[in-house]
Amino acid sequence: MNGNILLSVEDVVVDLPTPRGNLRAVDHVDLTVGAGRTLGVVGESGCGKTMLSRAVLQLLPKKAKLSGRVMFDGQDLLQLPPEKLRKLRGRSLAVVFQDPMTSLNPVLTIGTQLIETLQEHLELDDAAATRRSVELLAAVGIPAPEQRLAQYPHQLSGGMRQRVAIAIALSCEPKLLIADEPTTALDVTIQAQILDLLAREQRRRHMAMIIITHDLGVVAGRTDEVAVMYAGRVVERAPTPALFKKMRMPYTEALLAALPKLDAAPHTPLPAISGRPPDPTRPLRGCSFSPRCRYAVARCQNEKPALEAAETKAHQFACFHPIEDHADANA
Amino acid sequence: MMPQSAPSISSDALLEVDNLVVEYPVGSRIVHAVSGVSLQIARGETLGLVGESGCGKSTLGRAVLQLRRPTAGRVLFDGHDLTTMQGDALRLMRRRVQLIFQDPIASLNPRRKIGDIVAEPLVIAGVKDPEKRKQLVHEVLSAVGLDPTLVVGRLPHEFSGGQCQRICIARALILNPEFIVCDEPVSALDVSIRAQILNLLEEMKARFGLTLLFIAHDLAVVKAVSDRVAVMYLGRLCEVGPSEQLFARPAHPYTALLIEAIPMPDPDIRPAETVPVGEPPSPIAPPSGCRFRTRCPRADQRCSDEMPELRAVAPGQFVACHHPLI
Numbered sequence: 267m268n269g270n271i272l273l274s275v276e277d278v279v280v281d282l283p284t285p286r287g288n289l290r291a292v293d294h295v296d297l298t299v300g301a302g303r304t305l306g307v308v309g310e311s312g313c314g315k316t317m318l319s320r321a322v323l324q325l326l327p328k329k330a331k332l333s334g335r336v337m338f339d340g341q342d343l344l345q346l347p348p349e350k351l352r353k354l355r356g357r358s359l360a361v362v363f364q365d366p367m368t369s370l371n372p373v374l375t376i377g378t379q380l381i382e383t384l385q386e387h388l389e390l391d392d393a394a395a396t397r398r399s400v401e402l403l404a405a406v407g408i409p410a411p412e413q414r415l416a417q418y419p420h421q422l423s424g425g426m427r428q429r430v431a432i433a434i435a436l437s438c439e440p441k442l443l444i445a446d447e448p449t450t451a452l453d454v455t456i457q458a459q460i461l462d463l464l465a466r467e468q469r470r471r472h473m474a475m476i477i478i479t480h481d482l483g484v485v486a487g488r489t490d491e492v493a494v495m496y497a498g499r500v501v502e503r504a505p506t507p508a509l510f511k512k513m514r515m516p517y518t519e520a521l522l523a524a525l526p527k528l529d530a531a532p533h534t535p536l537p538a539i540s541g542r543p544p545d546p547t548r549p550l551r552g553c554s555f556s557p558r559c560r561y562a563v564a565r566c567q568n569e570k571p572a573l574e575a576a577e578t579k580a581h582q583f584a585c586f587h588p589i590e591d592h593a594d595a596n597a
Numbered sequence: 598m599m600p601q602s603a604p605s606i607s608s609d610a611l612l613e614v615d616n617l618v619v620e621y622p623v624g625s626r627i628v629h630a631v632s633g634v635s636l637q638i639a640r641g642e643t644l645g646l647v648g649e650s651g652c653g654k655s656t657l658g659r660a661v662l663q664l665r666r667p668t669a670g671r672v673l674f675d676g677h678d679l680t681t682m683q684g685d686a687l688r689l690m691r692r693r694v695q696l697i698f699q700d701p702i703a704s705l706n707p708r709r710k711i712g713d714i715v716a717e718p719l720v721i722a723g724v725k726d727p728e729k730r731k732q733l734v735h736e737v738l739s740a741v742g743l744d745p746t747l748v749v750g751r752l753p754h755e756f757s758g759g760q761c762q763r764i765c766i767a768r769a770l771i772l773n774p775e776f777i778v779c780d781e782p783v784s785a786l787d788v789s790i791r792a793q794i795l796n797l798l799e800e801m802k803a804r805f806g807l808t809l810l811f812i813a814h815d816l817a818v819v820k821a822v823s824d825r826v827a828v829m830y831l832g833r834l835c836e837v838g839p840s841e842q843l844f845a846r847p848a849h850p851y852t853a854l855l856i857e858a859i860p861m862p863d864p865d866i867r868p869a870e871t872v873p874v875g876e877p878p879s880p881i882a883p884p885s886g887c888r889f890r891t892r893c894p895r896a897d898q899r900c901s902d903e904m905p906e907l908r909a910v911a912p913g914q915f916v917a918c919h920h921p922l923i
Contacts, residue, residue, distance in 0.1 A: 310788060310789060423876055424650075425876055426876070455854060458857075458858040481788075486860065487866060506864050510864045521789060526817040526818050528844060530821065532821065532824060532841065533799060533821075533822065533824075538792035538796055539789035539793075
């Protein structure tokens with residue numbers, strides 16, 4: 267990844283105190299996102315992908331303990347005073363959540379919420395802010411945008427609400443948009459529309475984007491780079507085409523294999539991953555995936571593999587027994 | 598409402614849904630949730646039912662089991678019309694049909710032990726001997742891949758979503774039913790767990806000789822388990838056909854759009870350029886004629902004037918469209 271690094275997450279650890287003991291949600295994660303690039307963060311529930319995005323946004327639960335460094339656009343977010351941080355969020359660092367009602371206020375009209383955001387961060391008078399709001403709603407594909415300004419979120423469908431949330435996120439021309447499962451709550455035809463919308467706006471605005479998802483299908487055609495997370499760690503990271511061409515980490519391979527395939531005959535048994543992820547309050551000494559891994563040996567149980575590069579610097583994985591030949595491993 | 602009929606490939610239908618209509622009031626208006634659906638499921642068959650939120654697929658599943666009484670139409674189970682059954686007769690019939698829900702954790706009473714939850718259908722069915730119940734509970738829990746001795750004394754919150762779905766499946770199986778409606782049984786589960794549960798459902802189907810109505814919004818999931826697939830849009834069936842045939846050569850423009858919209862886990866397949874436009878209209882005021890016409894690239898005047906009936910376009914494949922793709 268050459269070019270300008272916009273975001274760099276360095277050795278980030280997030281610990282959450284729970285009644286059952288300390289829960290390590292994010293376990294020494296390093297990531298970078300270049301300006302205008304798209305990173306996909308993939309993992310199953312509880313893998314830490316959402317906590318990682320909250321760490322970047324500095325929106326962690328109050329009790330959470332965060333260590334490491336998050337550099338965004340030349341600033342260390344962990345050192346930034348709350349007021350500056352608040353100005354940054356919404357302006358150059360924006361977010362779209364899975365449930366648009368997380369970010370939309372149910373008792374304010376769409377127009378009020380858009381105009382408020384615009385005036386908070388940009389110096390616009392009412393007329394200019396209204397004009398810009400209409401443009402934004404039109405850009406995200408909302409029909410009759412002038413009339414929508416007077417409507418409340420509950421008057422819109424889930425897909426339309428997500429479009430409004432995206433319009434608000436895009437309103438101040440952010441440098442980085444974090445989309446946390448932006449389409450998980452939506453139907454498949456609406457999902458395709460929203461993903462296309464995000465891709466189009468990203469290209470147009472030369473904005474960087476992090477798409478957080480559990481769906482390998484969502485990242486495959488729409489990201490430059492993918493980071494796969496498991497039990498709080500990044501276990502494989504590669505440019506998207508390289509990852510899908512040659513997965514090295516057995517977890518990534520198993521995750522892809524477990525997806526039902528449209529070209530498979532009905533009643534074909536799925537290669538399921540046995541067991542389930544480890545209890546995050548009871549960390550394992552070795553590789554977290556080793557209890558479920560068909561390639562695991564004694565060393566995997568006793569020693570944690572580091573995330574390291576192999577033949578190309580861009581492709582990293584944390585495994586002692588990486589898949590050597592993808593075709594053989596599938597056979 | 599004109600009937601839509603989709604004959605099954607086999608004549609040995611365990612379930613026959615005949616021109617089923619489900620409507621219910623919301624305020625002063627009527628929601629047309631299911632508008633004249635007919636379908637058959639052969640003994641031992643899995644029929645997949647796909648469609649987007651609000652298309653009426655769950656309402657159809659519930660109406661089949663009489664958990665929501667249909668407004669009109671018949672549901673014949675093994676030759677008996679469930680819609681006219683009441684009281685004890687219906688209760689007896691219900692032992693032969695079961696339902697598995699989307700949210701496995703919410704389906705289990707949080708205050709009751711797993712052993713009691715799984716045994717409850719036996720208690721209701723009048724199995725009085727506690728030893729007999731215990732034995733059956735142990736058998737069915739082992740069948741779904743849980744260790745009965747470790748499980749029976751614990752509460753639902755001690756289990757993950759995947760394990761709770763196994764418990765729900767055990768509870769559904771304990772009366773040895775013939776027919777199960779699976780309503781989005783894996784959509785709340787993670788990919789790695791989803792595959793386990795889909796495999797389990799297939800195993801249980803073979804082992805207990807089940808017939809399934811498998812409702813889901815995920816086409817790949819539906820295809821993985823179904824012999825035939827029915828596609829539903831806004832209360833009506835668009836297309837019914839053998840799974841492979843339907844996916845290889847969809848006849849209804851909506852089926853084609855659904856297939857196209859699936860994000861494929863392969864970077865060499867670029868996301869479709871022709872993304873389906875718009876959103877489904879409200880089932881309170883469905884469009885005249887073909888209900889898909891407001892989003893359909895092929896729609897013309899005839900589509901708004903005349904409701905298309907299901908008709909055969911290929912062996913076993915039926916489509917309700919004036920301008921089918923094949």
